[in-house]
Amino acid sequence: DGGITQSPKYLFRKEGQNVTLSCEQNLNHDAMYWYRQDPGQGLRLIYYSQIVNDFQKGDIAEGYSVSREKKESFPLTVTSAQKNPTAFYLCASRGYSTNEKLFFGSGTQLSVL
């Protein structure tokens, strides 16, 4: 079955450490998104990519980096510059047509040790 796979489900980061969250999709979708969700809050856009080898900053990109070397993969790195990384991270994708539904991964909960 097609879908989005995020891993790991839970991740712990030490101070000063970079960590990478994985997002893989086999839906042949062009657009992929990374969102951050804090407890009781809505989704905030970190980065998005409309096509391979291209990505754009969202509203809260500082302290994060991404790459889009393959259509299927859109990993998110939480760098040591992100001073408050504890949050729930969601990856989403959408097909090229504007009439296509959004698909979401199951999320990664990142916590700081």
Next chain:
Amino acid sequence: KNEVEQSPQNLTAQEGEFITINCSYSVGISALHWLQQHPGGGIVSLFMLSSGKKKHGRLIATINIQEKHSSLHITASHPRDSAVYICAVLRDSNYQLIWGAGTKLIIKP
């Protein structure tokens, strides 16, 4: 003012009641999405609308493009419908998704 406004922010109802959640937006859009997020965090897409009305089981979604307004209705509500319902629009100028703040729905048995 937010570009996507949802109301109400919180809604508690008894099992069996008819539920309506509203979404208003102020930008030009290509599509509007209704999504459901359960307490575990997973998000599921319920509907994608660009015009008219869609129905899936007990859920009905409508959109009025001229009035820039959409509604999500739940008929014969059930405690398992308890979740956060989120409206998101795809802006037609840059295809960026703009999210509503969500409506937290609790259905009591």
